[in-house]
Structure formats: C-alpha cells, structure tokens
Amino acid sequence: MSELDIPSILSSRAGEELALAEQHMNPQFVRVLRAIGFDRSWVGAEGAELIDGEGNRYLDMLGGFGVFALGRNNPAVRRALQELLDAETANLPQMGVTLLAGVLAEQLLARAPANLDAALFTNSGAESVEAVIKLARAATGRARILYCDHAFHGLTLGALSVNGNEEFRDRFGPFLPGCDPVPFGDLDALGRELARGDVAAFLVEPVQGKTVTIPEAAYLPEARELCRRHHALFAVDEVQTGLGRTGRFLALEHWALEPDLVALSKALSGGYVPVGAVLGTREVFDRVFDSMERAVVHGSTFATNDLAAAAGIATLAELDRAGLVERARRAGELLLDLTRPLAERYETVREVRGLGLMWAIELSPPRTRLWRAAEDRQGGIFSQLIAVPLFTEHRILTQVAGHRTNVVKAIPPLVVTDDQLRRFADALADVIEHAERPRAMARFGVTMGRRMLRSRARV
Numbered sequence: 001m002s003e004l005d006i007p008s009i010l011s012s013r014a015g016e017e018l019a020l021a022e023q024h025m026n027p028q029f030v031r032v033l034r035a036i037g038f039d040r041s042w043v044g045a046e047g048a049e050l051i052d053g054e055g056n057r058y059l060d061m062l063g064g065f066g067v068f069a070l071g072r073n074n075p076a077v078r079r080a081l082q083e084l085l086d087a088e089t090a091n092l093p094q095m096g097v098t099l100l101a102g103v104l105a106e107q108l109l110a111r112a113p114a115n116l117d118a119a120l121f122t123n124s125g126a127e128s129v130e131a132v133i134k135l136a137r138a139a140t141g142r143a144r145i146l147y148c149d150h151a152f153h154g155l156t157l158g159a160l161s162v163n164g165n166e167e168f169r170d171r172f173g174p175f176l177p178g179c180d181p182v183p184f185g186d187l188d189a190l191g192r193e194l195a196r197g198d199v200a201a202f203l204v205e206p207v208q209g210k211t212v213t214i215p216e217a218a219y220l221p222e223a224r225e226l227c228r229r230h231h232a233l234f235a236v237d238e239v240q241t242g243l244g245r246t247g248r249f250l251a252l253e254h255w256a257l258e259p260d261l262v263a264l265s266k267a268l269s270g271g272y273v274p275v276g277a278v279l280g281t282r283e284v285f286d287r288v289f290d291s292m293e294r295a296v297v298h299g300s301t302f303a304t305n306d307l308a309a310a311a312g313i314a315t316l317a318e319l320d321r322a323g324l325v326e327r328a329r330r331a332g333e334l335l336l337d338l339t340r341p342l343a344e345r346y347e348t349v350r351e352v353r354g355l356g357l358m359w360a361i362e363l364s365p366p367r368t369r370l371w372r373a374a375e376d377r378q379g380g381i382f383s384q385l386i387a388v389p390l391f392t393e394h395r396i397l398t399q400v401a402g403h404r405t406n407v408v409k410a411i412p413p414l415v416v417t418d419d420q421l422r423r424f425a426d427a428l429a430d431v432i433e434h435a436e437r438p439r440a441m442a443r444f445g446v447t448m449g450r451r452m453l454r455s456r457a458r459v
Contacts, residue, residue: 010043014041014043014053015041015053017041017042018030018033018034018039018041036384036387036388036391037388037391037392038391038397040052040053040058041053045060045072045073046071046072046073047071047072047413047415047416048060048061048063048071048072048412048413048415048416048417048420049072050072050397056395057395058391058395058396058397059395059396059397059412059416059420059423059424060072060397060412060413061396061397061398061410061411061412061416061424062397062398062399062410062411062412063411063412063413064271065240065266065399065411066239066240066245066266066267066411067266067267067269067271068267068271068413069243069244069245069266069267069271069315069319069324069413069414070267070270070271070315070318070319070322070324070413070414070415071271071413071414071415072271072413073271074270074271074318076314076317076318076321077270077271077272077311077314077315077318078272079314080310080311080313080314081272081273081307081310081311081314083310084100084306084307084310085307089306091305091306091307092301092302092304092305092306094301097304098304098306098309100306100309100310100313101121101304101306101309103309103313104121104277104309104312104313104316105119105121105277107313107316108264108277108279108312108316109279111249111250111316112249112250112262112279113250113252113253113257113258113259114258115258115281116259116262116279116280116281117281117282118279118280118281118282118284118285119277119278119279119280120277120278120280120285120298120299120303121275121276121277121300121303121304121308121309122265122275122276122277122278122300122303123274123275123276123300123302123303123308124154124265124274124276125153125154125237125239125240125263125264125265125266125276126153126154126155126156126159127154127156127265127276127300128239128263128264128265128276128277128278129153129154129158129159129162129203129237129239129263130154130156130158130159131263131278131298132201132203132235132237132261132263132278133145133158133161133162133176133201133203134288134298135261135278135280135284135285135288135298136200136201136233136235136260136261136284137200138287138288138297139200139233139283139284139287139288140200140201140231140232140233140287142198142199142200142232143177143178143198143200144178144179144180144193144196144198144199144200145161145162145176145178145179145180145199145200145201145202145203146180146181146182146190146193146194146199146201146202146203146232147162147163147164147179147180147181147182147202147203147204148164148181148182148183148184148204148205148208149164149181149182149183149184150164150165150184150208150210150211150213150402151163151164151165151181151184151203151204151205151208151210151237152164152165152168152205152208152209152210153203153205153237153239153263154239155168157172157175157176158176160172160175161175161176161179162179162203164181165210165402165403167402167403167404180193182202184204184208184213184215185215185216185219187218187219187222187223187226190202190223190226191226194226194227194229194230194232195230197230197231199230199232200232200233201227201232201233201234201235201260201261202223202226202227202232202233202234202235203235203236203237204220204223204234204235204236204237205236205237205238205240205241206220206236206238206241206246206251206252206254206255206257207241207246207251207355207358209239209240209241209358210401210402210405210409211360211362211401211402211405211407211409212353212354212355212358212359212360212401212407212409213353214353214355217255220252220255220257221255221256221257224257224258224259227260233260233261233284234257234259234260234261235259235260235261235262235263236250236252236257236259236261236262236263237263238250238251238252238262238263238264239263239264239265239266239276240266240358240411241358242262242264242266242267242268243264243266243267243268243315243319244267244319244324244325244328244356244414245267245328245356245357245358245411245414246328246329246332246355246356246357246358247325247326247328247329247330247332247355247356247357248325248329248356249319249325250262251355254355260280260281260284261278261279261280261281261284262278262279262280263276263277263278264276264277264278264279265277267315268311268312268315269308269311269312269315270311270312270314270315270318272311273305273307273308273310273311274308275308275309275311275312277312319414322415324414324415325414327414327415328356328357328414329356331356331357331414331416331418331421332354332355332356332357332358332359334418334421335354335357335359335410335421335424335425336352336353336354336359338421338422338424338425339352339359339361339425339428340352342361342428342429342432345429346432346433346436347364347366347367347436348363348364348365348366348382348432348435348436349361349362349363349364349432350362350363350364357410357411357412357414357416358411359409359410359411360401360407360408360409360410361386361407361408361428362406362407363382363383363386363406363407363408364382364406365381365382365406366436378404379404379405379406380400380402380403380404380405380406382406382435383400383401383405383406383407383408384400385431385435386398386408386428386431386432386435387399387400387408389431389434389435390408390427390428390431393427393431394423394427394430394431396423396424396427398410410424
C-alpha cells in the first residue's frame with residue numbers, strides 16, 4: 001500500500017465533492033445547493049475570497065458562519081500550528097494539565113470583563129452552550145433556563161432545547177425540561193419569569209445572529225439587573241458576535257455588561273482547529289467544582305488539546321497585530337453608509353441594519369397578487385431573489401438568514417477590504433433593481449424549476 005498523499009487525493013479526485021456528499025453524507029443538502037445554483041467545486045481560498053474549480057474568485061460575505069474572522073488560510077495561525085506540531089508536545093495527558101490551554105485561558109480572561117476570572121474549553125459553540133446550561137444549574141441549584149424567541153444557540157439536544165427556531169426543533173423532542181422562551185427585547189416578560197424564583201440563567205445573544213436583530217439600548221443592561229435582583233445567572237452567547245465581529249472584542253462591551261457566563265467559539269479557531277470556551281466568574285466555577293470529588297464533573301476529551309490552544313493563541317495575537325477589532329468597527333460603518341440608502345431607493349427594502357461586520361438587509365416583496373401568493377406558499381422566497389443572483393451573477397456568497405425569512409445576512413471576514421465592500425454594495429443594488437421588475441419572479445421560478453429537475457434526475 002502506498003503512503004498517504006493528501007495533495008494527490010486533492011488533485012486526483014477534484015470535482016467529486018458533490019457526488020461524494022450526495023452518496024455518503026446528506027443528499028438533500030446537495031439538492032438544495034443545486035437548486036439555488038450554489039453547486040460549486042471549491043479548490044482554494046484566500047482572505048475574503050473562495051476559489052472554484054475553474055479559477056473563479058468569489059467574495060465570501062458569509063465567512064463560514066463567522067469562523068473565518070481572520071480570513072481564510074491565515075498564514076500566522078497556520079505557522080503557529082506547524083510550530084506546535086514540530087514541538088511534539090505532551091498533548092492531552094488527561095490526568096494532568098498542559099501549558100498552552102492555560103495560556104489561552106489567561107489571554108482570553110485578560111480581554112474579558114473584569115468580573116470574569118475562570119475558563120473552561122470546549123470543541124464548538126453548541127458544546128459551549130451545553131456547558132453554560134450545566135454550570136448554571138449546578139451553581140444555582142435551579143433547573144430553569146430562559147432563552148429568547150428566534151435565538152440560535154446550536155443544534156445538539158441541550159442547545160436545541162434553548163433554540164428559538166421551530167424549523168430546527170421539529171421532530172427532535174422532547175427537549176430538556178425547564179427551558180422556556182421569552183420574547184427578545186421584552187423586559188416585562190423576562191421579569192415575570194424571573195420573579196418565579198426558579199430560574200438558573202437567562203441565556204441571550206447580544207445581537208441575534210439569525211437575523212442580526214439588535215436590541216434597544218436599555219434591554220441588555222436592564223435584563224442583567226433583573227437577573228441580579230432575582231439571583232439568576234446572566235449568560236451571554238458570544239459564539240458568533242465575539243472576537244471582534246461587532247467592533248468590540250466582545251459585543252457585550254457595547255453595553256458595558258458584566259455577565260456571569262460567556263460562551264465563545266467560531267472565530268477563536270482561526271479557521272483551522274475546532275475550539276470553544278466558556279468564561280465565567282470564579283464564584284460560579286467554585287460552586288460547580290466545589291470538592292476534589294467534583295473536580296471532573298464537567299469536561300470534554302479534546303477540549304484542552306494543544307492544537308486548539310495554539311490556534312486560539314495565534315488568533316488573539318493576529319487580531320491585535322492587524323487591528324482587526326477596530327477594522328471591524330470602521331468597515332461596518334462603511335458598509336452601513338454604502339447600503340442604508342437602498343431603503344430609500346427601493347420599495348422592497350424595509351431596513352438595513354448592522355453592528356460592526358454583522359450586517360443584514362430586510363426585504364418586503366412587491367405588493368402584487370402574484371407575490372402575495374408566492375409568499376403565502378413559501379415565505380421568504382423573495383430573499384432568494386437577492387442571494388441567488390448575488391452568487392451566480394456577481395460571485396458573492398451571502399446567506400438567506402432563516403426559514404421563511406426575507407432577510408439576507410452577511411458576516412464577512414474582518415479582513416474584507418473597503419473595495420470589496422463597495423463591490424458588494426454595488427452588486428446588491430443591481431440585484432434588488434432587477435428583483436423589483438415585474439417578470440423577475442417568473443424568470444427566477446423557471447430557473448429554479450430547471451435546476452430542481454436536473455437535481456432530481458441526478459438522484
């Protein structure tokens with residue numbers, strides 16, 4: 001048997017991606033990609049660009065759902081990982097601790113609110129949320145977890161129990177008992193639930209990631225005060241908003257919040273090695289790990305691995321070196337300046353909103369009988385009229401923000417350039433103008449129908 005040769009596999013089997021995924025993984029997802037024209041063979045990536053098998057470059061305004069904050073294939077993180085592998089460290093002794101995880105914890109806490117002074121590591125955002133639920137219940141002796149309508153906290157069963165999107169929850173119940181939703185932004189509803197005295201924690205995204213919904217200025221500070229008054233923990237999910245995305249290292253800094261627990265992941269990986277973390281107060285951690293017998297009541301086999309820690313340390317260093325937190329703030333302001341005028345120019349644009357490089361455009365279909373019928377049948381279809389031609393005609397990758405939602409979302413790498421943002425804004429104006437034309441839906445429907453027929457034929 002010949003020696004393993006990864007470059008040989010990449011070259012000799014290039015172009016098989018969709019067929020392999022269809023046969024061995026998730027054929028329905030492949031059908032979706034083909035139906036909307038996103039069925040590309042990706043062979044490379046650099047910074048804020050993806051490269052397909054024909055050498056075409058696409059502006060990546062999705063950034064792996066926020067993973068590639070430093071840009072794709074960041075050389076500084078890659079170099080740190082290569083150095084780590086060359087060092088041949090005593091990784092994961094399990095009955096022991098190693099250096100790099102402790103250094104990463106130290107560096108994260110140095111950047112976090114001053115009241116946070118303890119950390120544990122995970123492998124993903126969902127796992128960080130699971131840890132938050134466990135720590136909150138153990139520390140308070142209470143069972144209930146409050147979360148917000150339309151929140152997204154992950155897709156494992158515990159995280160799904162606090163997921164406010166029914167399309168993800170359907171057919172996976174029953175969920176964890178005691179997980180109850182409250183409307184995002186509704187302090188009265190939150191106060192009523194907290195007043196029952198049985199809530200372990202209120203878990204909230206500072207900006208709701210699915211639709212980039214930004215709360216009123218007073219909401220999060222007053223929610224924090226309500227939690228303190230009723231002896232519940234205030235837990236902030238910064239899996240998507242953290243590490244500079246909103247123009248602050250943590251989004252909670254916009255409101256000067258002092259949370260009890262913070263969940264992190266995505267950008268902390270540098271785009272290479274899965275890593276997540278939970279930051280918390282020493283009081284919470286000491287209530288959970290309160291004896292030698294309970295020293296191992298929560299953990300994860302790979303959570304403190306040296307590759308993940310090296311990636312995290314290198315990510316923090318690169319954020320500082322390249323000034324990417326400030327870059328996200330300034331680029332986000334430019335993006336809003338470029339795109340907010342679309343709400344005045346086009347009937348179908350309801351709102352453009354964002355915080356740092358977390359951006360969304362909310363759409364309203366034309367007021368015609370045909371469009372009303374189409375939206376009744378498949379809510380959110382108009383947003384595909386924006387996202388699909390952005391990709392197929394302008395080579396720009398974005399995302400329809402949610403099921404039956406006319407919101408298109410962008411969370412590009414923080415290294416995206418001003419010229420790339422201008423290219424995005426110009427392309428967006430072009431596709432909106434075409435989408436408002438009377439025959440746009442008919443053309444789109446014919447195109448989608450043909451793609452779906454071809455996809456079924458392949459199956």
